[in-house]
Amino acid sequence: MNPESNIIAKSRWLNQAKFLFLFVLSSAAMLASAQEAHKVITIETRHNAMALQVGANKRVSMIYFGHKLAHSDEYANIPSLRRQGTDPSGIANSAYTPAGSRNLLEPAIEVTHANGNTSLDLQYVSDQTQNEANNVSTTSIVLKDPVYAFTVTLYYRVYADDDVVEQWSVIKQTEKGNVTLHKFASANLYLTANSYWLNQFHGDWAREMQPQESELTAGIKTLDSKLGTRTDLFQPPSFMVSFDKPATEDEGKVLLGSLEWSGNFKIDLEVDPTKNLRLIAGMNPYASEYSLKPGEEFKTPAFLYTYSEEGKGNASRNLQRWARDFQIVDGKGARLTILNNWESTFFDFNETKLAALLKDTKKLGTDVFLLDDGWFGNKYPRNSDNAGLGDWKENKAKLPSGIGYLVKEAQNNDVKFGIWIEPEMVNPKSELNEKHPDWVIKQPNREDYLYRNQNVLDLSNPKVQDFVFGILDNLFTKNPQLGFIKWDCNAVIYNAYSAYEKKQSHLYIDYVRGLYSVLARVRAKYPKVPMMLCSGGGGRVDYGALKYFTEFWPSDNTDPLERVFIQYEYSYFYPAITSDNHVTDWGKQPIKFRTDVAMMGKLGFDIMVSKLNADELQFCQQAIQTYKGFSDVVWHGDQYRLLSPWQNDLASVLYLSEDHSKSIMFNYLVSNRYDAGSHLPIPLKGLNPDKRYTVKEVNLYPGTKSAINETLIFTGDFLMKVGINPVVNAHRASVILEIDEVK
Structure with a gap:
């Protein structure tokens, strides 16, 4: 064979080999693509499951939510069996529905790209599941726009034993400029039933957790808050959805959901044209467009939910166990009984009065004396709620010997000393407001409008975060034996404006992130100190905040008859160990009734011990000992509503x-x-x-x-x-x- 023929032969052989290689590679890719197109991703707890399917168009759809199937390979058969009507868009059951392309319904995410384009398409890239301790696992699903450098990763953390799931998203962009996020949900569920019943809650100060149940009909029902801080004041981010009929305590299919976020929230429940329920939950995008820089990530808070086919009682026990095991501080530990001075003295006290109350704390048999509002302010004394807030130095007229004296007096009486703070707020009549007006949230060109005579400090500002952390840190530095903190928050945000933020639409979100940053620092330095989450009652009760607290104050309404109802409804979402229930002079019921009601949670007192008659004092003393004998069952046991x-x-x-x-x-x-x-x-x-x-x-x-x-x-x-x-x-x-x- 001549050299030329040899070269031609080799060339043919190389071409054939190349063709064969490309054919094998292409076939493998086609096979992988075909397998990927039919892939089913299952998110399973002990009893329940969610099934997601990757379509031929690489879009991830939710095809099942309910009781777990015995054979996971059968989830793929579900879509072909449903005949509920047509979906022209093909993405109504998307696992995370984008706006601006083919979606005709409420989106989970809406963006404007760096070049001004408002469309978004999210296609499957990959998924993985990582096992963690205590039978906990996290599944992540990466979605990407095929045109833009924009990704969303969906996270599903499964607490298998408790039948609880936390779901959130992480949004990231690497485009050539800033991208604006207009909506950014944590979760997007697609639920199927013949009918849907929503049990929501509403209220106001002293009227928390009023339940209301109604059937969801075609269109959108929205639960939301725009209050900025104590966002649960009118409506909490917790709710129930029953399927086919209203669930009872022990029967029926029901989902209990709650958003782990202490700021503005928005929960959309949309019955779509095919009579399925689209549930989209997350931070409220109201006045909160968020600019995302190239390479920057935006993490949403977790949406928490549990599902039960054995009624609301079983679902609530799931959440209560999860909270004790994984979320609240020292959920498996003990709690302290408290004597609070608020309703016995209000702002009118001095060292002599407090020293007597400390003796009463020991006499009564409680563990902690809690000094409430009114202990600070000198130039503007805190003798009412219209002055002094923000000036966290002991009032010399009331407490000439300082907090340290009271801490020692408490030790001398074999009790602990606790203290009230409201570090996020400021009175206009305060030295803090005079020195740092730029730290206050308020519009510069508008009349200042106050809620409870106070403004909100701008926690989006790192300097304010340092100040707020310093309030608590200074108290502990000077008084390391402090035994309890009551963290209050009484104002909503009016005239929202930040002198620190370059983009005002970031304020509502960055405020809460700043709050969490402070609380994380507190817990890092003081991991075990008991802390009560208070907000004029139940104005800030959510698992985003409770991650840093041992307990919460359900309501300023301590009338025991009212509290029976309020505590009953809170218990669907929060375990008894978190609920601070105090015996006070509210209501007309005898002290036994008041004490018995307070025992259904974490017992405390806010009464004048010196005014109790002999029988009442004896009863209270015995009641505390009785309570300590069975409180472990209340705090850590399973609750059944009879x-x-x-x-x-x-x-x-x-x-x-x-x-x-x-x-x-x-x-x-x-x-x-x-x-x-x-x-x-x-x-x-x-x-x-x-x-x-x-x-x-x-x-x-x-x-x-x-x-x-x-x-x-x-x-x-x-x-x-x-x-x-x-x-x-x-x-x-x-x-x-x-x-x-x-x-």
């Missing part, structure tokens, strides 16, 4: 220990109608049917006898099928029963 106060003459709630050996049953008369009371036995829940139990009444008032026959022994089967009558009536308006296993 009778709703909304539908019955009485409310009945039971807490059960993990080993089913002990339970505490609270019973409260909530009706003053003639002959109202417990005429029939109340079936219990959660007990071991094969175990035998005794029932006795606890926390009796001095000189009274129980109406319960404590000599009887019952099986768990009997108590759950027949029940026990607590004998609640006008003369026995509150009854606490202790059910103990016979061993």
